Amino acid sequence: MTDKIRILQEQLGTIIKGKKEVTDKIIMAVLAKGHVLLEDVPGVGKTTTALALSRLMGMDFQRIQFTPDVVPSDVTGFTMYQKETGTFVYRPGAVMCNFLLADEINRTSSKTQAALLEVMEEGRVTVDGETHEVPKPFVVLATENPVGSSGTQMLPESQLDRFMVSLSMGYPDHESLVEILRDRQDTNPLDHAETVVHKEELLKLQEQVQKVYMDDRILSYVADLAEATRVHALITLGLSPRGTLALCRMSKAAAFVDGRDYVVPDDIRKVFGDVGGHRMVLESRARYEDRSARDILDEILDTVPVPKVEGA
Secondary structure (H helix, E strand, O other), X not given: OHHHHHHHHHXXXXXXXXXXXXXXXXXXXXXXXXXXXXXXXXXXXXXXXXXXXXXXXXXOEEEEEOOOOOOHHHHHEEEEEEOOOOEEEEEEOOOOOOEEEEEOHHHOOHHHHHHHHHHHHHOEEEEOOEEEEOOOOOEEEEXXXXXXXXXXXXXXXXXXXXXXXXXXXXXXXXXXXXHHHHHOOXXXXXXXXXXXXXXXXXXXXXXXXXXXXXXHHHHHHHHHHHHHHHHOOOEEEOOOHHHHHHHHHHHHHHHHHOOOOEOOHHHHHHHHHHHHHHHOEEOHHHXXXXXXXXXXXXXXXXXOOOOOOOOO
């Protein structure tokens, strides 16, 4: 199965140039049964990444462009009265798919945001008293544009916590940009994307990731990192138990993608900033000192002792 992951990485790399670190972490989040928040400027490949990954994994894809007039029923679905049968019939919303791209999630109302984030947490929707399970696997990739806050409704901390990781793609370097321009002269590589990992195989991979072993010393290291965020002078709100569990799950996925069935400290260090960055609430003093959440988390990684584990 790990061979399939390598092929998936390679194929995604032919479509998204020069962003292997980011695309690998998106794959890890999917393997860890998590959701991804991509915060970046328009045009850097967020939508292409979502489309490519859904095709390579053979998942049913839906996209919803969030605007102020999108309502919760557009997300969850609604019931409609059928005159012929005299019954109410459920009409599925955008979430009834395997891979949902929630574009510009910060441009819709808080009520609509909450409807989506409830589905992300529960894996089901309730409409008029009836519960409907979303298909499995189920992944949400949401995007935010950090430039221009006019007309936006930012996600509160409790809802940001539902995303396993927050990532940023950034602009490609010069060589990668030249490759993109060359490859798209005649055709789009996305048009030739074929399924590498089927949905049923992905579910099995997710089960294998869940079984990756974490030694007690590794678990203690995770707890030390989480506790360090809660007592740091520049952090008001540190890593919650949910966030700490997300760190464990992402670390297992990192180990699995690296071909191991056990977690080492480097796996945790690799994903700590991505799991913790969007969950931190900083003191106002951090802004005056020009310190970001990622900077502070890097500082914590440098100060918390790393356990000695065989194979690390």
